[in-house]
Amino acid sequence: MRSNARDCRRDSPTLIQQQRRRTRLLRQNISSGYAFEDTYGYSRAVRVGNQVFVSGTTARPPQLGGDAYGQAKAALAIIADALAQTGAGMHHVVRTVVYVIDMADTQHIARAHSVIRPAILTPRIASPEDVTFA
Numbered sequence: 001m002r003s004n005a006r007d008c009r010r011d012s013p014t015l016i017q018q019q020r021r022r023t024r025l026l027r028q029n030i031s032s033g034y035a036f037e038d039t040y041g042y043s044r045a046v047r048v049g050n051q052v053f054v055s056g057t058t059a060r061p062p063q064l065g066g067d068a069y070g071q072a073k074a075a076l077a078i079i080a081d082a083l084a085q086t087g088a089g090m091h092h093v094v095r096t097v098v099y100v101i102d103m104a105d106t107q108h109i110a111r112a113h114s115v116i117r118p119a120i121l122t123p124r125i126a127s128p129e130d131v132t133f134a
Contacts, residue, residue: 009131025049030085032078034060045082052086054079072098072112097120101127 030045031037037044046053056063059074065076080090096118098109106122113120 007047017096028086030082032082044078045086046087047086052083052088054082066101067108068102068114069108072109076116090116093118095121097121097123099123099125101125 004073021114025048028047029043030047032044033042036042042055044057045052047053057075059066059071059077060078063070063074076090077113079093083089083092093116097114100106100109100122101107109122110120
């Protein structure tokens with residue numbers, strides 16, 4: 001019976017409130033210096049506690065005009081830099097989502113991811129040629 005009384009005291013609102021106050025999580029916004037971050041009001045990455053969330057990332061010129069492998073490698077390099085600024089690394093990446101127009105590019109994207117081996121989702125999106133108007 002005595003242990004139940006201790007358990008009830010542990011769940012008292014004042015103790016829970018005290019624990020919440022002690023565990024306030026700090027937020028760290030990371031910028032890559034890309035103009036769109038200021039224009040559209042977002043951060044390249046945000047760290048809260050032990051979690052890091054990375055914004056959608058694409059290659060930048062000149063890699064933006066290259067093949068799928070080069071673009072994926074360039075985007076992953078931008079992500080790696082943002083993660084490093086938070087104290088994390090690519091080995092902490094759990095999941096990526098890569099949108100592709102041509103499913104033949106998935107093998108190149110997969111090759112770029114082969115070092116980190118995250119869970120990866122590569123949905124196909126419509127290309128301008130796929131869209132028709134009535």
